[in-house]
């Protein structure tokens with residue numbers, strides 16, 4: 001009888017902890033403490049009992065029974081609630097996804113979440129419950145209510161992934177975001193970007209030089225375009241090159257960064273895991289990466305470079321206002337945003353652009369014709385006007401969005417109406433760009449690369465809202481113009497100077513197969529072969 005009472009008390013405590021605590025609010029930041037508490041509850045009674053049974057008065061089997069009652073009832077309460085009573089229960093989706101995000105996590109161990117979500121769309125339709133409190137919406141009509149400038153949706157707990165470090169892209173408070181964004185906007189004004197034209201050309205010419213040294217040999221261009229993206233980012237954002245285009249070797253930061261991105265991207269579907277992994281320091285690279293970021297900012301604070309860089313704008317603002325010390329977490333976060341946001345989208349776009357231009361040489365020929373009219377490779381005003389090149393870049397971003405599964409948002413407390421469907425308040429929502437790009441009711445011949453849909457065949461874009469590679473509204477990308485300048489500069493230099501074909505045995509299969517969705521797209525390898533179009537290196 002006493003034993004029964006003990007089990008009933010433990011079971012009640014389990015149910016109560018769910019209904020009084022776990023069911024309410026956010027707990028991701030406390031995930032490491034919660035895990036530790038559970039470990040203590042599990043281990044401590046056994047330790048005490050092994051020291052002296054008389055202290056607890058319970059045998060090991062009694063303690064086990066007590067624990068099974070507590071954890072069993074907690075889990076059962078969560079499962080029943082999520083399955084039968086949760087506000088999102090009426091949405092279709094995999095049964096296990098309704099119970100725990102761990103299901104999602106296990107389904108994307110290959111970091112190809114965009115394909116997993118695309119499969120769910122085909123099976124369950126436009127609104128799919130992809131987590132206990134998450135609805136993935138595969139319909140363009142969801143974009144304005146979720147991402148539009150008047151939307152009341154906010155960023156979800158995923159954006160706390162570097163907490164207490166914060167950044168413009170991570171800020172969950174609109175006021176914080178808008179304050180930070182105003183400083184970033186100065187750094188990315190048309191006038192400020194013009195200052196970087198020479199840097200971009202110099203780096204594009206380093207790629208050109210690398211290719212001259214490897215004419216008629218298969219080259220994994222993903223590697224070199226990655227070096228271009230990182231070296232440019234280093235100089236433009238904080239006046240330091242990684243020197244990878246010159247050395248031909250990976251800088252250690254690139255290796256650490258890529259490994260970290262894959263881990264972080266994998267855990268996008270269960271943000272609480274990020275904090276557990278972080279606290280356990282499973283991945284030691286994080287510490288050296290953060291130490292490098294800290295050192296780079298400190299070095300930059302004490303230097304006085306000729307050319308203003310992005311971090312310089314943020315340091316100047318901190319010095320003039322609240323002080324570098326007070327803004328430190330923001331400087332760190334924004335610096336890390338430059339490394340991530342300033343490289344990945346540009347690199348993946350360049351790789352896929354070249355894939356399409358080589359697969360369909362007619363488009364490369366049209367771009368080359370446009371290039372003939374240029375008087376300079378680096379004048380961004382002229383490059384902006386290359387109509388067919390721009391159309392090819394847009395079409396590349398449509399088919400291979402840099403954030404294929406979409407940024408995560410939370411609906412406002414009053415909920416959100418999308419056509420006939422009501423999404424309850426405080427629900428995580430996402431609109432995967434990868435799937436929208438493949439909807440025939442948004443784009444005619446949606447799966448095909450047809451740049452003309454952005455120029456002479458505008459009728460092939462049936463729903464323009466479905467195309468938002470840079471996001472939209474207040475959180476839209478601040479680096480769009482810089483990214484486009486980087487892509488255009490490298491494209492004109494390489495297309496004007498080289499004939500480009502697939503290397504023997506290459507057809508893009510590996511590129512598609514090995515491309516990962518780690519929140520942002522990480523492209524697989526692409527092997528191309530170059531031969532000279534012009535007798536001497538052409539530089540204009």
Ligand code: HEM
Nearest residue numbers: 168169338341342345402407469470471475477478479483
């Ligand atoms: C041209 C290729 C690029 C694409 C397709 C792209 C895409 C995006 C997208 C989709 C977002 C929204 C993210 C979200 O909602 O979570 C974003 C935000 C952002 N991007 Fe980019 N990006 C590009 C280039 C760049 C570059 C070169 C930088 C330079 C550092 C940059 C910096 C940022 C920043 C700081 C934000 C946050 C803006 C805010 O919240 O106000 N991006 N980008």
